Amino acid sequence: MPHFDLFFKTEDLRQRLEPHLRLIPPYFQFTVRTGTPDVRFFDQKDPMWKGFPFPVPKGTVYVFDDAIPARALGGGMHMRASVRVTREDRDDEAIVLRIWHEILHAIGQPADDMARRAGEWQSVSERVMWAAWQSLSRPLDVPFWHRKFYVWLTERAESGAGGR
Template sequence: MPHFDLYFKTEALRQRLEPHLQLIPPFFEFTVQTGAPEVRYFDQKDPMWKGFPFPVPAGTVYVFDDAIPARALGGGMDMRASVRVTREDRDDEAIILRIWHEILHAIGQPADDMARRAGEWQSVSERLMWAAWQSLSRPGDVPFWHRKFYSRLTERAARGRQD
């Protein structure tokens, strides 16, 4: 089971989000702290990643707010992840899903491939429901589908499978 030191930049972020961490399966273990880990910054010439703090120590996740000027909402690789919480983020479940998404990347899972891999994680009836939903001009990018996909990727990881 992967273990992460989960840093919330502020106590307010921690109090807001820590109670919702149980949405992430217990395959992932967390030691929760307030503060900031040692970070580095990606290519400062790339507007997407300029100012985006990324943890240096392996096994670290950093959740930060808009006081840090960054454009990207999250990044994860090599047992590290960072997640930005914006002023506009009102849905705590969506933020927890963002954390789950990035820690899946951190452990080598293809968290960006929800639509491309639909045949691997959806039943036939779910694929029909998803197609009907999208035919009504509804986005497929909703928590219901993310939970299902991320659960499947977590199961894959528990079996030791990666891309």
């Protein structure tokens, strides 16, 4: 089971989001903290990553707010992840899904491949619903589908398929 030190930049962020961490399966273990871990910044010339703090220690996740001027919403790799919470983020469960997404990246799972891998993670009935959903011009980038995909990726990681 992967264990992460999960840092919330402020106590307000921690109090807001910690109750929703139950959405993330117990395969992922967290020690929850308030504060800022040791971070580095990605390529300062790349506008997407300029100002984006990324943890240095392995096994660390950093959740920060808009007081840090970053553009990207999240990044994860090599047992580390960072997630930005914007002023516009109102759905706390969607933010926790963003954390889950990035920790899946951190353990080497292809969290960006939901549509490309649909045939692998969906049941027959879900494929029918997926097609109907798309035929109604509904966006696929919604918590309903992400949750199903992230559960599959987590089970995939537990079984030792892909990732670390």
